[in-house]
Amino acid sequence: MALKKGKNAPDHAVGGRNRPNPNHVTVERAEKPGSSFPRRALPVEAAPTETPFWEKPLSDLTRAEWEQLCDGCGRCCLVKLEDEDTGAIYHTSVACKLLDQQSCRCGDYPRRRRYVPDCVRLTLEKLADIPWLPPTCAYVLRFRGKPLPPWHPLISGDPESVSRAGVSARGRIEAGEDDVETDDLPDFIRLWPKRWPKKARW
Structure with a gap:
């Protein structure tokens, strides 16, 4: 089996949940001077709740x-x-x-392609053709019409929920790219990056 170094990570260029407002709100009818009738609440149609952007089709995202x-x-x-x-x-x-092995974010995102020329530019058009994205990836899930999981920061409101769910690579990275010779990379092949973690309950 002849192995070669594959494309590097994608950059993501294109493209807690708030409770929805109730269907109705109430206002009180003004009491006429001298009237003995109590004021009562009348239903008023509320403005429609805007769909969170992460529930919209990927093609509609800014x-x-x-x-x-x-x-x-x-x-x-x-x-x-x-x-x-x-x-x-x-x-x-x-x-x-x-x-950044602690935050698991790019250390120089604005200039990433200057230092990593083969960093894949992730677009909606490429999603169907990239087989190596993890199954937990939000882009993959939304592309397949599935909702974001509860541990996603947009849902949980907490970036640390990704790590607590066992989805993050934090703590499982064994070396940096500059510290390993290309011929030694096969020694670091692992299955977990492509698997759905057991702790990441839906």
Whole structure:
């Protein structure tokens, strides 16, 4: 099996849940002078609740909204190897040189492609053709018409919920890209980056 270093992590360029407002609100009818009738509440149709952007079709998202879909798990920023004979993709526990291993976010996102030219630009059009994104990826889930899981920061309101759910690569990265020779990368092949964690309950 001949392995070559695969494309690096994608950049995400395009593209707690608030409780919905009640269907009706009430206002009180003004009491006429001298009237003995008590004031009573009358139903008034409320303005329709706006759909959270993460529930909209991916094609309707602005670039800022698209960027916010990333849960910051860091799994897509792990080095991958491709079998030159079969095209199979293997994940490693080696992090991209720009990945902050604590926050699992890019350490220089605005200039990432200057330092990592093969960083994949993730777009809606490419989602169907990228086989190595983790199954927990928000882009993958929404592309398939599924809701965001409860541990996603947009739902939980807490970025740490990704780590608590066992989805984050934090604590599981064994080396940085600059610390491992290319010929040694197969020694770091792991299965967990492509699996749904047991702790990540739906």
